[in-house]
Amino acid sequence: MAEKIFEITKQQPFLTNYFADLLQQQQLVHAYLLAGPAGSGKRSLALWVAAGLFCLQPAASGAPCGKCEECQRILTGNHPDVIDVVPDGNSVKVEQTRFLKSEFSKSGVEGRRKVIILEAAEKLTISAANSLLKFIEEPSGQMTFFLLAQNISQLLPTIISRCQLLKMVIPSEQQRSQVFSQAQIPSGKADLLAGLTVDLQIAQQLDQNGLVYQLSDKLAEWYLKILNNDWLSMVDIQAQIMPLLTEKKDHQLLLELLELLAKDIINSMVNGKLHYFAKYEEQLAPKLTQTAFKQQLAAIELLLNQTRLRQANINFQNALEALTLQLLKCYDR
Ligand SMILES: [Zn+2]
Structure with missing residues (x-):
């Protein structure tokens, strides 16, 4: 102490x-x-x-x-x-x-x-x-x-x-990640959590609760399908992602993860690496780096522009499906 x-x-x-x-x-x-x-x-x-x-x-x-x-x-x-x-x-x-x-x-x-x-x-x-x-x-x-x-x-x-x-x-994200690692959060996970919070206690709660990792697994799978022009990515929303979102605050967590995913697309453009979603780098990075610059930018814009998803009165599932559709179109050029 x-x-x-x-x-x-x-x-x-x-x-x-x-x-x-x-x-x-x-x-x-x-x-x-x-x-x-x-x-x-x-x-x-x-x-x-x-x-x-x-x-x-x-x-x-x-x-x-x-x-x-x-x-x-x-x-x-x-x-x-x-x-x-x-x-x-x-x-x-x-x-x-x-x-x-x-x-x-x-x-x-x-x-x-x-x-x-x-x-x-x-x-x-x-x-x-x-x-x-x-x-x-x-x-x-x-x-x-x-x-x-x-x-x-x-x-x-x-x-x-x-x-x-x-x-x-x-503290900077890097400092936060160090603090989280020192508090027994594995370093790969600490980077993801440092992107989400400055607070060690909240990071520990997220780590113990585990939803953040389940969601990022599902999001990575979903995004890989989108990159492969796989229409099953549409099904993923209902079958894989929505069942994990049991509370309103889980929606917020998903939106924050989408932002980190967008940041990782930028990371992949800069150095071919993923930072927050490093666990999925092997599958995602080669696909991302093969994609044209213009398409990447359009996808980043779609992931960051969450105005619709943030509206309180929308059907969250519909909005996520609409986002999926736009992303599929964006990569299918
Ligand atoms: Zn003293």
């Missing part, structure tokens, strides 16, 4: 360097709002800075050592002056705010500073947010506040304006 938190220096080097400078110069302000998607390392960053504040042997750069007693207590969640508030259900309740208030008013148990980390700050109820504002405005003692949020548009403007807003750097 402790090691994982220190991974943040690799995941967000710009922000950890920024905070190391502030720690070294003792110039932290009292409230930060860390904004970024799930999996971008907001909580790890807040804990890392907290460790920097309490560390007994910080590096000359200001970075925490990660090894001393204080760092270890923080990284294992056992430090009395580092308080992590996770929303209770769908919102941060008034009771939690009261708890925070009492924490605010107490001086640090060990006579030093306090760090308060409030996760999912967008879930603060308005009354909870309002009662916290006062403390953000007039902090008592040495208090450092980290509000973490995925969607700052849901936060009260008054809260945003009283915090220093820092946006997490969203």
